[in-house]
Amino acid sequence: MASNPPDPIIRLRGVTKTYGEGPTAFQALKGVDLDISAGDFVAVMGPSGSGKSTTMNMLGCLDVPSSGTFEFKGVHVERLDRDQRALLRRKYLGFVFQGFNLLARTSALENVELPLLYRGESRKERQQAGMAALEQVGLAPWWKNTPAELSGGQQQRVAIARAIVTNPDVLLADEPTGNLDSERSIEIMELLTRLNQERGITVLMVTHEADMAAFARTIVHFKDGLVERIDTGHRAGVPV
Template sequence: MNSAPAAPLIEFQGITKTYGQGQAAFQALSGVDLSIQQGEFLAVMGPSGSGKSTAMNILGCLDTPSTGTYLFQGVHVEDLDRNQRALLRRHYLGFVFQGFNLLARTSAQENVELPLLYRGESPAARHQAALDALALVGLSGWEHHTPAELSGGQQQRVAIARAIVTRPLVLLADEPTGNLDSKRSHEIMELLVRLNQEQGITVLMVTHEPDMATYASRIVHFVDGQVASDDAQEARPC
């Protein structure tokens, strides 16, 4: 007997998002259906104003839909209050941004420890988890360097270590290679592939660069607030 397919980790059902009212109303998303299984590596693409960033903000619990259903492990996220969404972010999601967003006068290790500080973990637990996360991204030996002493690629590695130090189920990466040269961009993408394939982290990445999207196992294109295409592709090996 064939077993039933696994329930999606994340599911959008008829998600809409409208900003403003009346004549000034703008519909950023109009009836988006999207299903994401645990362990996928999804690249989200589309022109400016297509709705991709709005969709990612809703996925990351940074915004809420106007209508529709958002399920995360079967939980109705659209029904959660602000504090409950914050807890979901803190315990299940990690974020990587184009601009790194590191504290300038703080060491790499202290930057990585920050999410665990918010969770109230002990100093010893924070230190060890930060060292482990920095090792995972290839920065053992760089723990005490500040961002000014690191290259752009190394700064993004610190940012990724900070995002994964809480062992999230999902890593949301917004243009993670946007501030990097071609060589460093490919290094960061190879790192994301390893985290996806070896650590089992689901990766959702917004990118406007087609060559970066080739690292994903699936590419979703947004156009005019809707999913225009959703295509699987062969994942790159680690």
């Protein structure tokens, strides 16, 4: 007996996004429909100006549609105010950036603890969760090191630990290997794959690199403000 597919954790229907007004208005999204299943590993690709970054900003609850609907776990995000979207981000989402975005003068552990500090958790709770996250990314022995004392690959691992320390449902990664060499890039992709498979975290990743996108199960191609096509059936962690 075939099992039913999991319910989408994210659903976009007829999503548009327009910047500006009048003759200078620019329509970045022109009616995007997209379902993302819980536990999927999705790579988002497309040329500059295709709408992929606008869509990722929306999925990260940093922006709202001009029209259309955006459901996250059944909640209509387009109806939430700024504070409500911030709470949703804090509780359910983790972010990884191309430039790492670490605090230069603080240790790896202190960087990882930062989201928990915003949540008001105790120092003991922050340290325990921070060390556990660093352990998961293989950097527990470097917990005292500042970013300047770490390689680029290690800095991105710290950034990933910071993103998962809150146990998010969804991890959004914006060009996570963009500043890394090929070997370190593969290590980061293998780490993201492991977090997806072992912890069930839904991973959404923007990338320009086809060999990095090949780690994903689903590849969404954007063009001219629309989803051009969706490639499915990849086995996450096994480039094709």
